[in-house]
Amino acid sequence: MKNICFYFQIHQPLMLKRYRFFEIGQDHYYYDDFQTEDRIRYLVDHSYLPANKIIAEMIRSTNGKFRCAYSISGVTLEQFEQYAPEVIDSFKELSKTGSVEFLAEPYGHSLASVFDANEFELQVKMHSDKIEALFGKRPTTLFNAELIYSDEIGELVSKMGYKTMMIDEAKHIMGWKSPNYVYSHSYIPKLKLLVRNHKLSDDIAFRFSSIMLTSEKFIGWVASLPEDEKVVNIGMGYEAFGITQSYQTGIFDFLKALPYHAMEQQVSFLLPSETSKKNESAGPLSVPYPISWVGNDKDLTPWTGNDLQHEALTKLYAVGERVRLCTDKPLLRDWLMLQCTDNFRYMSHKDAHGTHFESAYDAFMNYMNVLADFLVRVDAQYPTSIENEELNELLKTINHQEREIEALEEEVKKLKSKKTKVIAEK
Amino acid sequence: MKALMFGWEFPPHILGGLGTASYGLTRGMAMQEDMKITFVIPKPHGDEDQSFLKIIGACNVPVVWKENDWNYVNDRIGKMMHPDEYFWLRNGIKYDFHRIHTNDLGCIDFSGRYPDNLIEEISNYEAVASVLAHQMDFDIIHSHDWLTYPAGVFAKQISGKPLVIHVHATDFDRSRGQVNPIVYGIEKRGMDAADHIMTVSDLTRAIVIEKYHQDPRKVTTVHNAVEPLADIESFIKTTRKDKVVTFLGRITMQKGPEYFVEAAYRVLQRTKDVRFVMAGSGDMMNAMIDLVAKRNIADRFHFTGFLKGRQVHEVLAESDVYIMPSVSEPFGISPLEAMQVGTPSIISKQSGCAEILTHAIKTDYWDIDAMADAIYSIVKNPAMHRSLQELGREEVNNIRWEDAGKKVRSIYESVM
Numbered sequence: 001m002k003n004i005c006f007y008f009q010i011h012q013p014l015m016l017k018r019y020r021f022f023e024i025g026q027d028h029y030y031y032d033d034f035q036t037e038d039r040i041r042y043l044v045d046h047s048y049l050p051a052n053k054i055i056a057e058m059i060r061s062t063n064g065k066f067r068c069a070y071s072i073s074g075v076t077l078e079q080f081e082q083y084a085p086e087v088i089d090s091f092k093e094l095s096k097t098g099s100v101e102f103l104a105e106p107y108g109h110s111l112a113s114v115f116d117a118n119e120f121e122l123q124v125k126m127h128s129d130k131i132e133a134l135f136g137k138r139p140t141t142l143f144n145a146e147l148i149y150s151d152e153i154g155e156l157v158s159k160m161g162y163k164t165m166m167i168d169e170a171k172h173i174m175g176w177k178s179p180n181y182v183y184s185h186s187y188i189p190k191l192k193l194l195v196r197n198h199k200l201s202d203d204i205a206f207r208f209s210s211i212m213l214t215s216e217k218f219i220g221w222v223a224s225l226p227e228d229e230k231v232v233n234i235g236m237g238y239e240a241f242g243i244t245q246s247y248q249t250g251i252f253d254f255l256k257a258l259p260y261h262a263m264e265q266q267v268s269f270l271l272p273s274e275t276s277k278k279n280e281s282a283g284p285l286s287v288p289y290p291i292s293w294v295g296n297d298k299d300l301t302p303w304t305g306n307d308l309q310h311e312a313l314t315k316l317y318a319v320g321e322r323v324r325l326c327t328d329k330p331l332l333r334d335w336l337m338l339q340c341t342d343n344f345r346y347m348s349h350k351d352a353h354g355t356h357f358e359s360a361y362d363a364f365m366n367y368m369n370v371l372a373d374f375l376v377r378v379d380a381q382y383p384t385s386i387e388n389e390e391l392n393e394l395l396k397t398i399n400h401q402e403r404e405i406e407a408l409e410e411e412v413k414k415l416k417s418k419k420t421k422v423i424a425e426k
Numbered sequence: 427m428k429a430l431m432f433g434w435e436f437p438p439h440i441l442g443g444l445g446t447a448s449y450g451l452t453r454g455m456a457m458q459e460d461m462k463i464t465f466v467i468p469k470p471h472g473d474e475d476q477s478f479l480k481i482i483g484a485c486n487v488p489v490v491w492k493e494n495d496w497n498y499v500n501d502r503i504g505k506m507m508h509p510d511e512y513f514w515l516r517n518g519i520k521y522d523f524h525r526i527h528t529n530d531l532g533c534i535d536f537s538g539r540y541p542d543n544l545i546e547e548i549s550n551y552e553a554v555a556s557v558l559a560h561q562m563d564f565d566i567i568h569s570h571d572w573l574t575y576p577a578g579v580f581a582k583q584i585s586g587k588p589l590v591i592h593v594h595a596t597d598f599d600r601s602r603g604q605v606n607p608i609v610y611g612i613e614k615r616g617m618d619a620a621d622h623i624m625t626v627s628d629l630t631r632a633i634v635i636e637k638y639h640q641d642p643r644k645v646t647t648v649h650n651a652v653e654p655l656a657d658i659e660s661f662i663k664t665t666r667k668d669k670v671v672t673f674l675g676r677i678t679m680q681k682g683p684e685y686f687v688e689a690a691y692r693v694l695q696r697t698k699d700v701r702f703v704m705a706g707s708g709d710m711m712n713a714m715i716d717l718v719a720k721r722n723i724a725d726r727f728h729f730t731g732f733l734k735g736r737q738v739h740e741v742l743a744e745s746d747v748y749i750m751p752s753v754s755e756p757f758g759i760s761p762l763e764a765m766q767v768g769t770p771s772i773i774s775k776q777s778g779c780a781e782i783l784t785h786a787i788k789t790d791y792w793d794i795d796a797m798a799d800a801i802y803s804i805v806k807n808p809a810m811h812r813s814l815q816e817l818g819r820e821e822v823n824n825i826r827w828e829d830a831g832k833k834v835r836s837i838y839e840s841v842m
Contacts, residue, residue, distance in 0.1 A: 311809030
């Protein structure tokens with residue numbers, strides 16, 4: 001019997017407003033709220049809500065046999081809370097059915113897994129907390145931003161207690177291996193890896209209307225896979241429903257008809273956590289260099305490929321440690337927003353997907369102006385003239401001063417009483 | 427294939443971009459083995475590079491029959507043209523041009539510049555064209571810019587050979603819309619008579635179609651390219667404390683110099699270690715000096731006056747940013763030259779070269795905030811400078827006249 005493991009990714013960054021260099025130090029608000037709201041509303045109305053409605057119906061009509069997972073970035077959850085709270089409610093409803101799993105990911109949809117391990121850990125924890133608070137269940141599966149994965153990241157994730165991770169089918173990693181098995185980390189066998197079936201996923205997300213895909217055909221393909229290939233991981237951006245494939249293509253009807261055909265051809269649906277629990281690993285996968293789910297090369301070049309991106313990332317992550325010492329809430333929020341992978345993707349010369357800037361240079365200029373202001377603010381909190389370690393010591397002293405004073409006072413008291421005792425004895 | 431080209435300028439004695447483009451294009455075309463180009467200009471100086479084409483000076487072509495001794499002719503114009511050729515061309519005089527003032531050889535004295543009696547000079551050029559059209563053997567006529575359209579049209583009428591005209595600029599670019607009706611008339615007649623029109627950018631193509639009412643099917647864009655510099659290694663950038671931002675070109679309304687000053691003013695509000703250079707001369711120079719003084723940035727703003735030849739590339743190479751805020755630029759070859767010597771360029775979206783460049787910053791000419799932002803970003807972010815420099819140079823090195831030449835050739839073939 002075949003199993004399909006569906007998972008959908010939802011992420012939208014906050015759009016940066018046009019920020020000129022003469023605003024550095026003057027204006028500390030970086031976002032174009034109007035555009036952000038406008039876009040999220042559009043996506044909610046044309047994709048997320050209608051798709052949620054259909055998924056809920058599918059779960060109801062199959063008595064919970066249809067199952068799927070969501071990975072929603074923290075940044076996006078905040079946007080829903082602010083601009084479209086009904087989406088949160090809709091997801092809560094889905095969550096109550098028990099047929100939906102929410103995956104963990106770095107809160108700010110960042111590249112921290114590659115550049116700043118501490119930050120990564122913090123963000124994943126933050127996101128899991130948020131998911132738990134909203135939907136009542138703590139994730140056990142991790143979907144890293146842009147499906148970035150390497151052995152190193154896997155190790156980190158395993159240490160953080162996650163048992164399953166999603167990765168993409170990169171040709172140079174998989175070689176002749178089929179994605180339709182469960183694999184494991186190259187030297188930590190208890191971390192299971194679910195490999196996204198690249199072809200079948202894209203058949204829905206990108207080629208649905210051009211190849212005139214039907215549910216019957218799709219399930220047929222899955223059913224006709226070799227006997228021992230049991231798991232098909234289908235992952236895509238949730239916008240595939242209603243945006244990439246518009247309502248008129250019939251994508252929603254396709255979705256709706258899936259359970260029926262699945263039942264007919266004896267294909268069932270599983271959640272990522274169930275998939276990894278139920279299946280033994282077919283073997284370890286070694287991924288020495290990070291892979292992602294973008295482009296043909298499936299590497300990090302869309303975000304880190306050129307000088308501009310490199311400069312921006314270096315400048316940003318150079319202050320990571322320092323920012324984490326700060327307690328200023330707006331500053332910490334900006335720190336998360338500035339880490340969104342999209343900011344760097346827009347600086348790509350070849351692959352600036354979804355950019356609202358005219359060119360890579362335009363995106364870079366704007367980002368660097370914002371970053372310059374951000375760095376000024378960080379500097380105002382903790383001047384760069386003080387070394388991190390020294391600063392740490394100073395902070396420790398400040399934070400502990402009360403306790404220390406108490407301890408000393410205690411000692412003074414003791415000594416005093418001793419003294420009076422001694423005098424009394426005399 | 428033999429092409430008869432009418433031009434107005436040819437290096438090394440050039441006054442604007444037309445000469446540079448004429449040189450580059452003919453050189454690119456000459457790479458095709460069977461291409462024979464005869465290039466007519468009003469007044470050659472004798473030091474033009476004739477290795478790949480033949481240059482005829484209109485000032486050495488007789489338009490009125492005068493009896494002269496071979497030796498005398500040799501004395502007079504032997505440096506420019508062989509006396510035999512003079513006598514051979516004299517046989518092409520079929521019309522009476524006594525109304526035109528000619529010298530002792532029956533030739534017209536051209537200034538070869540842009541004098542006050544330009545319209546007269548243009549019509550005299552027509553007379554020369556008639557002689558050449560009668561006497562010479564060619565397959566196609568190619569006219570560069572409006573000054574030579576009448577000559578091309580006349581040559582076409584006489585020889586019956588197809589005429590293509592090359593629009594390097596229109597009067598709408600030069601005048602910010604205040605078109606001179608005489609110039610417009612000449613341009614329009616030339617375009618109407620042409621078998622095909624080549625424009626240097628899509629921007630110009632749109633003007634030709636909309637303002638001159640030409641059939642879009644007969645207008646094709648052939649983007650300019652840039653001639654590789656032979657001595658590129660000799661241009662070096664001296665390290666200095668201050669960054670240098672340069673504007674280079676005629677200081678006229680068309681080039682938008684005031685936007686450069688305003689952008690400079692904005693940048694200097696923020697940072698002090700940038701200097702601004704305005705190279706070139708023009709009718710708005712004094713107004714610009716006034717504006718700079720009024721903005722109180724004269725200590726950081728420098729005027730160089732007119733530059734030529736090697737100086738141009740030297741200034742470009744020494745700069746950290748080159749900026750061309752042209753209000754309307756049919757093509758604009760100088761950003762390509764700047765990028766060639768490794769200087770990042772900021773260009774206005776209203777310039778033709780913006781159509782083919784990716785690794786340059788493009789802003790609207792009026793958007794001084796964006797311009798200032800771009801300047802600031804390039805001088806403050808080494809990565810930005812490096813990226814624009816390296817990728818820009820690579821990009822420009824791939825824009826070759828040879829390819830433009832091939833495109834022109836296919837247009838020739840389509841009208842024959």
